[in-house]
Amino acid sequence: MNGNPRVVYRILDASANRAGEGLRTLEEYARFARDDAEMSAEIKSLRHDLANLMKRLDRDALLAARNVRSDVGTTIQTKSEYQRTDTLDVVVAAGTRVAQSMRCLEEYGKILDPEFSKGIESLRYRVYIVAANIERSLLRDRGTSTADDQSPGDVRTGPQRRDLLAGAMLYALVDVFNTAEKLLSHCDQLTQSGVDIIQLRDKNTDDRTLYERSVVLARRLQSTNTLLIINDRTDIAIAAGADGVHLGQSELPIREARRMLGSDRLIGASTHTIEQVHRAIGDGADYIGCGPVFPGATKSFDHFPGVEFLGQVHSSTVETPRPAFAIGGINEHNIERVLDAGFHRIAVSGAIRDAASPGDAAAALKQRLLDSRRWRAVD
Ligand SMILES: Cc1ncc(COP(=O)(O)OP(=O)(O)O)c(N)n1
Ligand SMILES: Cc1ncsc1CCOP(=O)(O)O
Numbered sequence: 001m002n003g004n005p006r007v008v009y010r011i012l013d014a015s016a017n018r019a020g021e022g023l024r025t026l027e028e029y030a031r032f033a034r035d036d037a038e039m040s041a042e043i044k045s046l047r048h049d050l051a052n053l054m055k056r057l058d059r060d061a062l063l064a065a066r067n068v069r070s071d072v073g074t075t076i077q078t079k080s081e082y083q084r085t086d087t088l089d090v091v092v093a094a095g096t097r098v099a100q101s102m103r104c105l106e107e108y109g110k111i112l113d114p115e116f117s118k119g120i121e122s123l124r125y126r127v128y129i130v131a132a133n134i135e136r137s138l139l140r141d142r143g144t145s146t147a148d149d150q151s152p153g154d155v156r157t158g159p160q161r162r163d164l165l166a167g168a169m170l171y172a173l174v175d176v177f178n179t180a181e182k183l184l185s186h187c188d189q190l191t192q193s194g195v196d197i198i199q200l201r202d203k204n205t206d207d208r209t210l211y212e213r214s215v216v217l218a219r220r221l222q223s224t225n226t227l228l229i230i231n232d233r234t235d236i237a238i239a240a241g242a243d244g245v246h247l248g249q250s251e252l253p254i255r256e257a258r259r260m261l262g263s264d265r266l267i268g269a270s271t272h273t274i275e276q277v278h279r280a281i282g283d284g285a286d287y288i289g290c291g292p293v294f295p296g297a298t299k300s301f302d303h304f305p306g307v308e309f310l311g312q313v314h315s316s317t318v319e320t321p322r323p324a325f326a327i328g329g330i331n332e333h334n335i336e337r338v339l340d341a342g343f344h345r346i347a348v349s350g351a352i353r354d355a356a357s358p359g360d361a362a363a364a365l366k367q368r369l370l371d372s373r374r375w376r377a378v379d
């Protein structure tokens, strides 16, 4: 590590203390002002998870680097930092402080321990959700909440969704299952196995069922780092509070869907030719699906752009590249050909759905993607 390690430890020490103090401030509110056991427990869990992650770092080096006396920050004061009109102000300031401190831990932690940094990234997303829930509960109390309180799962902001999308590698398509419980149980396995995006896609169900499953799944996923995308149906994606919609070549035009969805939700687009890639990105798609690559059991095709298309996409000179997911018949036996074409993001259905253990199948695919990304030094 180049430079002065003492500086890095000093920043990490200060950021960890600030994050812990801010979490405690949020926890006191959840516990004593709202009597909310679930919210308190989540914040307490965040504090403990942060403390456990900090154990990965050299404690003595952190303490040795601490130097309060020469900390110029102790004399830099702003008027507003000593003014809090009510608990909402306290909670908003604490939530902001925690998120900013987590970002510092994540960025400077990369110098010492990338795994530490990844752990902090996961905590950061959980902090966004907790802070949004606390703030929204306060706004509801005040009667100033503008959001429809019945809009389930609608707690992520646009930037948070795009943050999660940027790091997404494994995308799973699921159907509605016979019951909501079975769908949720299946998706719990997927989120715990590292699936980054779940798409609810079912051509054999009615609108009401698709909406109801979307609502319960959106609620379930809001406390995870997994995005929920609804296939085809922009209206249901909005109504259910999902993170976005996936549009094929025969669904709503992207620009029309964007008008309905706004910029805070995500739009994915199917592409089968390089011209469609350029058009989808030009029309504002946040990500693209590229395929079908191989024949699969979920959907039949007359034509397969195949791996060659993936190579074209990978080498295309799109001005504003977007996350691109290979899709179509991908499984553990042919994933290497997808990786060799330069892709490190895949969307799958059958490879997980039809596995003896969907969770294990998902975890194995995710590990292949992570290993490939590491060895191929993908940015
Ligand atoms: C991630 C992803 N990529 C492509 C598709 C295919 O969408 P589409 O062409 O609209 O076909 P259907 O899925 O609607 O049959 C997708 N769903 N997801
Ligand atoms: C919906 C869709 N669009 C292109 S391929 C495909 C099916 C993906 O499922 P599987 O991974 O089982 O081939």
Ligand SMILES: [Mg+2]
Pocket (backbone or CB within 6 Å): 231, 232, 246, 247, 248, 249, 251
């Ligand atoms: Mg479609």
